[in-house]
Amino acid sequence: MHLHSLVLKDISRRKTKLLVAVLGVVVASAAIVAVVTTFSAATGSLYEESNNFGANIIVRPEVRTIPLVTGSTSMGSLFTGENYIEESEIANIYTIMHSSKLSVVAPRLYGVAELGNSSVVIMGVDPEQERNLKSWWNVKGNWISSEGLMHTEVMVGSDIATPMGLTEGSFITLRNGNTSIDARVTGVIESTGGSEDAYLILPLVASQHLLGREGKVSSLEVRALCNTCPVEEISMEIEEKFPGLEARSMSQIVRNELAMVEHTRSSAMAVSIITLLVSTLTVASTMLASVNEKLKEIGIMRAVGASDFQVVSMLFFEGAIIGAVGGIIGFIVGTIASSIAAPLLFQATPSPMWEILLPVTGICVLTGMLASVLPAKKALGIDPAEVLRSV
Amino acid sequence: MSDDKMMIRVQGAAKRYLVGTVEVEVLRDINMGIREGEFVSVMGQSGSGKTTLMNLIGMLDSPSDGNIFIDGVDITGKSQKELVGLRRRTVGFVFQQFHLIPSLTAYENVALPLVFAGEKDQRAVTDALERVGLSHRREHKPAELSGGEQQRVAIARAIVMKPKILLADEPTGALDATTGSMIISLLRSMAGEMTVVMVTHNRELALHSDRIVNLKDGNIAE
Numbered sequence: 001m002h003l004h005s006l007v008l009k010d011i012s013r014r015k016t017k018l019l020v021a022v023l024g025v026v027v028a029s030a031a032i033v034a035v036v037t038t039f040s041a042a043t044g045s046l047y048e049e050s051n052n053f054g055a056n057i058i059v060r061p062e063v064r065t066i067p068l069v070t071g072s073t074s075m076g077s078l079f080t081g082e083n084y085i086e087e088s089e090i091a092n093i094y095t096i097m098h099s100s101k102l103s104v105v106a107p108r109l110y111g112v113a114e115l116g117n118s119s120v121v122i123m124g125v126d127p128e129q130e131r132n133l134k135s136w137w138n139v140k141g142n143w144i145s146s147e148g149l150m151h152t153e154v155m156v157g158s159d160i161a162t163p164m165g166l167t168e169g170s171f172i173t174l175r176n177g178n179t180s181i182d183a184r185v186t187g188v189i190e191s192t193g194g195s196e197d198a199y200l201i202l203p204l205v206a207s208q209h210l211l212g213r214e215g216k217v218s219s220l221e222v223r224a225l226c227n228t229c230p231v232e233e234i235s236m237e238i239e240e241k242f243p244g245l246e247a248r249s250m251s252q253i254v255r256n257e258l259a260m261v262e263h264t265r266s267s268a269m270a271v272s273i274i275t276l277l278v279s280t281l282t283v284a285s286t287m288l289a290s291v292n293e294k295l296k297e298i299g300i301m302r303a304v305g306a307s308d309f310q311v312v313s314m315l316f317f318e319g320a321i322i323g324a325v326g327g328i329i330g331f332i333v334g335t336i337a338s339s340i341a342a343p344l345l346f347q348a349t350p351s352p353m354w355e356i357l358l359p360v361t362g363i364c365v366l367t368g369m370l371a372s373v374l375p376a377k378k379a380l381g382i383d384p385a386e387v388l389r390s391v
Numbered sequence: 392m393s394d395d396k397m398m399i400r401v402q403g404a405a406k407r408y409l410v411g412t413v414e415v416e417v418l419r420d421i422n423m424g425i426r427e428g429e430f431v432s433v434m435g436q437s438g439s440g441k442t443t444l445m446n447l448i449g450m451l452d453s454p455s456d457g458n459i460f461i462d463g464v465d466i467t468g469k470s471q472k473e474l475v476g477l478r479r480r481t482v483g484f485v486f487q488q489f490h491l492i493p494s495l496t497a498y499e500n501v502a503l504p505l506v507f508a509g510e511k512d513q514r515a516v517t518d519a520l521e522r523v524g525l526s527h528r529r530e531h532k533p534a535e536l537s538g539g540e541q542q543r544v545a546i547a548r549a550i551v552m553k554p555k556i557l558l559a560d561e562p563t564g565a566l567d568a569t570t571g572s573m574i575i576s577l578l579r580s581m582a583g584e585m586t587v588v589m590v591t592h593n594r595e596l597a598l599h600s601d602r603i604v605n606l607k608d609g610n611i612a613e
Contacts (some may be wrong), residue, residue: 001502001513006495013494300490303451304548305479305507308471385451 003310007317014290022326023369024282025364029330030337031272033353033360037338040349041263053223055106058233059093061085062246084216085245087204093220096237098230104132104223107204111211115176115200120160122174123199124217124239126206133223137196137383141168141187144203152183152206159197161188174200176210183265184223222247242364282321283371298379299387312376316369323368397460398555398586399425399448404457406443406609417443419458419609427555430582432462432597433590435606438471441590444606448588449558450478462555479508483549483576483585487561489541491533491548497540498529508552521548523577539570546577555579558590564594575599602604 011018061083084108093105109124142154154174156166166172170185183202188232188235191197208214226326234249306314335352342350346369394602406418418440425431446452447459450466458467461481466474483504491500502516520526523543533541542562549557559578563571575596578587582601589600595604605612 001499001507003506006499006506007504009494009499296490297492300492301503301507302448302475303484303490304504305475305552306506307475310507371561383452 004317007314007321008292011318013323014293017290018286018322021283021286021322022329024279024286025323025326026330026333026369028272028279028367029327029360029364030278030334031275031330032269032363033081033331033334033356034337034341035265035268035272035354036356037335038342038345038348040353041338041348042341042346045348047347050345051354055223055292056231057222057224057238057247057249058217058219059085059238059242059245059247062244078253082329084213084218085220086228087156087208087215087217089222089242090378093222093238093242095235096241096258098224098234098237101234102222104221106130106133106221107191107217108219108221108224109204109211109213109216110205110218111176111207112214113200113210115164115172118164120174120200122210123196123201124211125201126204128365129324130201131246133221134196136190136253138190139187139188141185142187143225144201146203146205151266152181152185152202153186154200155187155189156185157189157197157199157201158191158199164165165315174210176212179210179212222369276363279326280367280371283319283368284374286376287322287372288378290318291378295382295387298382299384302382302384308380312378315370315372315376315379319370320365321368323364323366324361325363326368328357330364331357331360396426397424398427398462399423399588400428400460401444401448402460404444404448404454404456406440406452407455411599412428417609418447418454421574421609423604423611423612425586425588427586428583430579430587430600431589432600432603433588433606434597434603435546439606440609441606445560445588445590447557448556449482449484449489450474479504479552481555483552483554483557485542485545485549485557485559485562487532487564489538489545489565491524491541491544492556493497496530496532497525497536497544497547500533500544501551503548504552515551519551520544522550523547537570538566539573542566542570542574543577546574550581554587555585556589557585560562561590561592563591563593571596 049128063083087107090105090107093099094102096102106129107124107126111122111124112119113122114120127146131143139155141155144155154172156164161167166185166188168185168187172183172185174181174183181202189196189201202210204217208216222234223233231249235249238247239245298306302311332337335350338350342348401421401423402420404421405416405451407414407416409415420443428570433441433444442553447454448461450461454467458465460466461477463518464477466477469477473476492503495503498516501519502513505513517526517529520529523546525540525543525547528536528544533544536544542565546562547558549559562578563574566574571593576599578589579599581587587600589597591597
């Protein structure tokens with residue numbers, strides 16, 4: 001028999017009474033686990049959604065605006081600067097410090113071409129990169145491939161497909177001045193509500209040839225893999241590395257939403273911490289009552305040789321056991337609560353966060369031990385002679 | 392009597408308690424000595440200071456004045472930690488109400504002093520239970536034992552550390568006459584191996600001891 005087995009026997013004898021203390025810890029632990037799990041799932045889901053927004057950085061040639069003023073009369077503005085990015089420079093973007101965070105770099109070339117008697121906006125893209133960026137596009141038919149000019153393929157936005165009678169398999173001829181390209185429509189993009197509804201999308205090489213802009217692109221759409229990465233820093237780095245280019249972060253909306261989630265999480269965490277404090281008091285009061293009940297036993301133990309340290313150790317061990325049991329049950333309850341709350345509140349599906357089981361149980365064990373301080377102080381004040389005389 | 396033959400020596404010991412604002416003197420100028428292996432009964436009316444004297448000898452309490460020597464060591468002024476160590480090695484207690492821990496078996500109750508002393512070898516528990524004739528009841532909890540059996544478990548617990556002194560405070564007070572006699576016989580059989588000091592009201596039982604010390608109003612009235 002050991003000192004600890006004495007405590008375990010005592011706990012098993014008084015399990016109904018100690019249940020209140022354990023429940024106090026369960027509530028606190030469950031609250032913490034539910035908050036952490038739910039908000040972690042909400043944040044993850046938000047980032048996932050943000051990835052569906054497409055690019056989070058747009059790189060364009062820097063354009064300076066010079067206001068034209070004569071006396072007190074404004075004559076409009078003059079735009080200066082290079083209007084295209086050299087395609088050969090695109091590979092250099094992977095030399096920035098945060099290059100490992102870059103998941104997609106999609107070049108774009110915009111221009112206007114003639115289709116029959118109408119003018120259409122064409123957008124040249126790298127099909128492979130674009131497909132990674134616009135994974136949510138529903139294409140009726142097939143995506144374009146990067147085949148050469150002999151077999152040019154195009155996709156058509158929904159706003160121009162119907163008026164022009166274009167469907168999958170249609171053949172068209174695009175003209176720009178004396179240059180023309182014959183192409184086959186591989187698919188029609190279902191309406192996205194975005195500008196692409198009015199675009200005719202073709203491979204970058206074909207668009208460069210048609211527009212007479214070989215080796216040029218209008219802009220780059222960049223998606224950085226961002227759960228924690230600093231999009232602003234990446235933008236600044238691109239601007240520093242490529243003078244004459246302007247990199248704009250598009251994460252403002254996401255940041256605002258995250259700030260809201262963070263604010264809610266802070267409030268919920270504050271409530272959890274208050275719950276933890278209340279639970280500490282519950283455990284302390286239960287253990288104090290338990291010491292009062294065990295005055296005689298503690299007196300006997302001290303009379304038969306228990307030292308102050310041993311009496312305190314036993315109470316701290318009891319507090320730790322209450323904390324550990326409450327912490328583990330609380331983890332299970334909190335995880336279940338989170339699996340109900342997260343889909344309702346944030347349309348997120350949380351997974352059990354096993355990595356927080358140990359820290360949360362540790363906090364609960366400490367709580368149990370902290371709650372034992374006052375009872376231990378009381379136990380040390382017990383005079384065995386007096387207790388044994390009075391019973 | 393020289394100190395080396397004395398197991399217990401009390402020199403001018405007094406004990407005072409504060410009851411509210413009034414100081415009550417429970418023991419006054421007590422001087423006595425008890426030899427090694429002697430069986431002494433302490434008698435006196437309620438409030439005469441018997442149990443207080445027992446607590447002083449058992450190091451559960453400290454005298455307000457005077458000195459107490461246990462096995463030649465002056466325990467007066469020693470720290471709580473030192474007294475705990477000394478008490479473990481030197482004194483075993485038997486109480487009127489047995490004071491066993493209800494959740495523990497007879498064996499575990501007897502093993503308690505060894506557990507607190509950090510002793511891993513618990514064969515002494517079996518020996519102590521055999522000594523009081525309760526080996527067959529070792530797995531029973533106090534509620535499953537008769538009063539006499541409970542007191543025998545308490546005696547086994549008191550002797551498991553092989554103390555030099557066994558202090559018994561009204562050990563038969565909660566038992567019928569026949570069982571009480573058995574307990575006294577058991578204590579009597581232990582005298583010689585250890586010094587036994589018994590507090591009792593019962594003169595008939597006290598006659599089994601080597602010597603009787605009478606206390607009256609906090610003084611020895613031999």
